[in-house]
Amino acid sequence: MTNASEYAKKVQENIHQGNSHETEFLQAIDEFVPTIIPFLENHPEYQEKNILSLVTEPERVIQFRVPWMDDQGDWQVNRGYRIQFNSALGPYKGGLRFHPSVNLSVLKFLAFEQIFKNALTGLPIGGGKGGSDFDPKGKSDGEVMRFCQSFMTELAKYIGPNTDIPAGDIGVGKREIGYMFGMYKRIKQYDAGVMTGKPLEFWGSQGRKEATGYGAVYFAKHLLADLGETLENKKAIVSGSGNVAIYCIEKLYQLGATPVTCSDSNGFIYDEAGIDLELLKELKEVHRERLTEYIKARPSAQYVEGSVWNLDVEVEVAFPCATQNEIQIDSAKRLVKNGVRIVAEGANMPSSLEAADYFVASGVYYCPGKAANAGGVAVSALEMSQNSQRLQWETEEVDQKLDGIMKHIYETCRDTAIAHDAKDNFMLGANIAGFAKVAQAMAIQGLV
Known part of the structure; x- marks a missing residue:
């Protein structure tokens, strides 16, 4: 049997050969596979069953x-x-x-x-x-x-x-x-x-449309609690202006932070006093307008064409909530230079692999999407439970369950990273914890 690193590299090469034109999929593979090598070293039984090859091929x-x-x-x-x-x-x-x-x-x-x-x-x-x-x-x-x-x-x-x-x-x-x-x-x-x-x-x-945005903020909240801090008085950059971004902004306000940006595909709003949440909701949820309409109602704000990650402003927390690969390496370097301490991803893979690696290497608390934005699917699963029971829970009950689930996810990522000598590497912690659970189930169920 080859060692875990050689095995993982071989699987990775095979995936590249068989999916050479699928750029985004290969990026996800390249981010994932190297991080689980420490787990494979400790669990050779999954290498023997070739679980990594099986889990990377769609059913x-x-x-x-x-x-x-x-x-x-x-x-x-x-x-x-x-x-x-x-x-x-x-x-x-x-x-x-x-x-x-x-x-x-x-x-x-x-x-x-x-x-x-x-x-x-x-x-x-x-x-x-x-x-x-x-x-x-x-x-x-x-x-x-x-x-x-x-x-x-x-x-x-x-x-x-x-x-x-x-x-x-x-x-x-x-x-x-x-x-x-x-x-x-x-x-x-x-x-x-x-x-x-x-x-x-x-x-x-209740609480489903808010869940992804709320969940990303809850993840950051529990991380900060470990550091003896809160979101109170912290300035935040948020990208996007859909459900995830809107409700990320809402929860940030509820926990005392000041979100100063939102964005769409053409440009972004910078509102130094804090994004006007009710105005944003009216524009995006009621009228489905572009963000250029925001400054007509709030002239003290600025609308700038291009990526919000080109903004030079000191912030402590960043919540990319738009789409994949919105943060490239230059933007990551700008964020680190401007003092960002936490990047909690509300979108799926919004940071390029190079940007994500730079955050980790720079000591930024990088919270990958598969962990930080799991609130949406968590409440979807709670919706399934309610449907099975023919019940509809109150908003407060759903929100409490969401907060508890995000605390569990944060602690799982934290503890898994520590167990593999990679303290504060939540990307490694999330990947290993998720893979371990799925690999165990696949091994028990047999070759199917």
């Missing part, structure tokens, strides 16, 4: 055509996907993303990350992801409805409350979930547990 990849008609009566077509990556711990669980950037590589990276994120929650869910290259922006409600109905006509063949439970992601909010749920119900039957992130009117969960 099922589904791709399909999504035909739909626009408002002019013209026929359109998009690609739809569902990656059912790993079911060792439970049914596949992961969101649906509607965005022009969606392709097989993006969804495989998201689904792969989802396996270990879901494992860290301690809840009985496997990992999956799906979506389409359809762009809801600029589409009428009728066009979005027709697309969602067509998408679900095909997806319904592969999902179910005990098989695969999709949720929302970028481009998929309660409107899209509602249309897809309605079509599933028409094709199959009413089953509240087949999707999560549903509107409250048909068995969604």
Whole structure:
């Protein structure tokens, strides 16, 4: 038997050879594999069973055509996907993303990350992801409805409350979930547990839309508590202006911090006095406006084109909540120079591998997405529990459970890193803790 480092390197090389065109997926693999070598050294039984090769290969990849008609009566077509990556711990669980950037590589990276994120929650869910290259922006409600109905006509063949439970992601909010749920119900039957992130009117969960943003802040809160500190009076940079960013900003305010930025795909707002949360919610949740409208209502703020990570301002905490690879190495260096101490990822893989490594090497408390943004899927799993019981918990109960789950995830990452002589390396701690749980289940279940 080869040593763990040689084994991991060989598996990594094989993945590169077999998926050479899948940039995002390979980035996720390259971030993950080197960090679990210490665990493999201590557990040769997983090397003997070749678990690493098995866990990095999806159980099922589904791709399909999504035909739909626009408002002019013209026929359109998009690609739809569902990656059912790993079911060792439970049914596949992961969101649906509607965005022009969606392709097989993006969804495989998201689904792969989802396996270990879901494992860290301690809840009985496997990992999956799906979506389409359809762009809801600029589409009428009728066009979005027709697309969602067509998408679900095909997806319904592969999902179910005990098989695969999709949720929302970028481009998929309660409107899209509602249309897809309605079509599933028409094709199959009413089953509240087949999707999560549903509107409250048909068995969604209180606190679900807030969960990812709140969870990232809770992760930072528990880290700071270990240091004898709180978020009180700390200045924060937040990227994005969707659900994750909005509710990250809300929880930061609740815990005494001052978030000074938010962003969209064109530029960012810098509001030195603190982002006007109610204005932001009105623009993004009610009117679906661009952030350029923010400064019309609040002229004391600045709107700057480009990446928020180009901003030169002293901050202690950063919450990237937009999309993958938004923080490159130059931005990471700027953040460190400006005094950032904690980077808690609300988005999935928002830091490039080079940026993430730089944070760790610079002594920044780097909290990877698979740990820090697990609040969303955690409350999705709580929604599944509520649906099974035909109950709807109060907001306070859901929020308390979310805080407890994020505390458990933080402590698991912390303690796992310490156990492998890598104190404060939460990337290593998250990867090993998630992998250990999934690998054990896969070994017990046999070669399936």
